[in-house]
Amino acid sequence: MEKSMKVRVDREACIGAGQCALVAGSIFDQDDEGLVILLVETPGEDSHAMARKAATLCPAKAISIEE
Amino acid sequence: MAPARGPGVIIAGGSLAGFTTAQSLRSSGYTGRIQIFSGEDCLPYNRPPLSKQILLGTWSSEKTLIATQELIDKLEVEYHSGQNVDSLSIETQEITAGGNQFEFEKLVIATGVRARQLSHTATSKRTFTFRTLADALAIKGLIDEIKTVGVIGSGVLGCEIASAVSTLGKKVTIVDQIPLPNLPMTGGHVSSKIHELFIANQVDMRMNTQIESISEGENSVSIELKDGAAFEVDILIITIGSVANTEWLHSSGIDISNGVLCDAKGEAAENIFAVGDVARWWSNSAGAALKRENQSSAIEQGLAVGHFIATGEESAISLPFFWSEIFGAKITLTGTLEPELPFEVLHGSIDEDTFVGATFRGDQMTGVIGWNMSKEFRQERKKMEERANG
Numbered sequence: 001m002e003k004s005m006k007v008r009v010d011r012e013a014c015i016g017a018g019q020c021a022l023v024a025g026s027i028f029d030q031d032d033e034g035l036v037i038l039l040v041e042t043p044g045e046d047s048h049a050m051a052r053k054a055a056t057l058c059p060a061k062a063i064s065i066e067e
Numbered sequence: 068m069a070p071a072r073g074p075g076v077i078i079a080g081g082s083l084a085g086f087t088t089a090q091s092l093r094s095s096g097y098t099g100r101i102q103i104f105s106g107e108d109c110l111p112y113n114r115p116p117l118s119k120q121i122l123l124g125t126w127s128s129e130k131t132l133i134a135t136q137e138l139i140d141k142l143e144v145e146y147h148s149g150q151n152v153d154s155l156s157i158e159t160q161e162i163t164a165g166g167n168q169f170e171f172e173k174l175v176i177a178t179g180v181r182a183r184q185l186s187h188t189a190t191s192k193r194t195f196t197f198r199t200l201a202d203a204l205a206i207k208g209l210i211d212e213i214k215t216v217g218v219i220g221s222g223v224l225g226c227e228i229a230s231a232v233s234t235l236g237k238k239v240t241i242v243d244q245i246p247l248p249n250l251p252m253t254g255g256h257v258s259s260k261i262h263e264l265f266i267a268n269q270v271d272m273r274m275n276t277q278i279e280s281i282s283e284g285e286n287s288v289s290i291e292l293k294d295g296a297a298f299e300v301d302i303l304i305i306t307i308g309s310v311a312n313t314e315w316l317h318s319s320g321i322d323i324s325n326g327v328l329c330d331a332k333g334e335a336a337e338n339i340f341a342v343g344d345v346a347r348w349w350s351n352s353a354g355a356a357l358k359r360e361n362q363s364s365a366i367e368q369g370l371a372v373g374h375f376i377a378t379g380e381e382s383a384i385s386l387p388f389f390w391s392e393i394f395g396a397k398i399t400l401t402g403t404l405e406p407e408l409p410f411e412v413l414h415g416s417i418d419e420d421t422f423v424g425a426t427f428r429g430d431q432m433t434g435v436i437g438w439n440m441s442k443e444f445r446q447e448r449k450k451m452e453e454r455a456n457g
Binding site for chain 2: 052
């Protein structure tokens, strides 16, 4: 069975560093202010590692992941 | 998968860099034992909000946590909170903590730094340093009963604290021996801009002077300056830099002259690594070992060392990223603005409070800063990073 993952972003905590869009551009984007936009809330299993990496790299700790 | 037995990895320090190392070990496939020893008596938390949202009261302290007990258990990490590591023996590959010996296969030093104290006074009821969540909450707890705040030091922490408490309506006085405030890696290029921002917000700037004496009363602190001026505040916050927590390594033989000296992959000695604020990593591009006390470096070093221990593969470390918010001005910086190089405005204008600027060595951008200008900052940063990587 495929493992499920739920990604949440906190735009209030986001400081627009853009690390997420850099390492996981298929899941995260940035608006004009640089704030995070979540493109995919439940990424497929082949994207789990990069979603985790984006969460770890986020300096504002604005990405949380539920597995 | 049941973790393999054996001593495994010990991480001394349970803050951002230490915890990130543990996460990275697991995500890179490490199945051995991981133990974290943290001197603080709480779960790992994030420091940047302390001088911003926590002081302002817009976030609860729970929102600063970077790990729940559930996550720690899921990662199969043994997290010993409230336990400092007391010493290291390289010969026997052991550390001592709380009077007990713990053997390791790999040790990751992530003990961080602590706030530097003024020689004049120890922190007490009305005088604070600022490093931990407990420090921030202690000041926050007094905030409704105070009207005036003194801040000694005008680095990033002093600037952010002064901005936060001033926003809350407190009368703030900043004292520093340097002529203008200075943010890390900015090479002084935005210092006069920050100084103007404080003046415009009625902060009393006592620059270019030193402390003669500090005397603490029951409900206030009196400060006398070397230039003869004197003033009184309800509380005094001291932000004059940091001291690496390396005392426990004194007899280990590791170079701790200014933090723990490491090679470009974070190795300080065989089987021993250091990450985060306590570490001074060799930088091939700078040709020197640099102590980078910032959030993005702590994260990247933790990721790199965890991955290296688990797989033997080295990771590239990106240029440091730094951000701050002072009186609503959103400041972002990648790389380093060099003090001796001219500052070039690439977009917007300094007078209009919206700009992107950089310093160049030859045609190579050394660092780029954005001031209330996110989109253009990201465009320039991308160009710089592409060049640095290509």
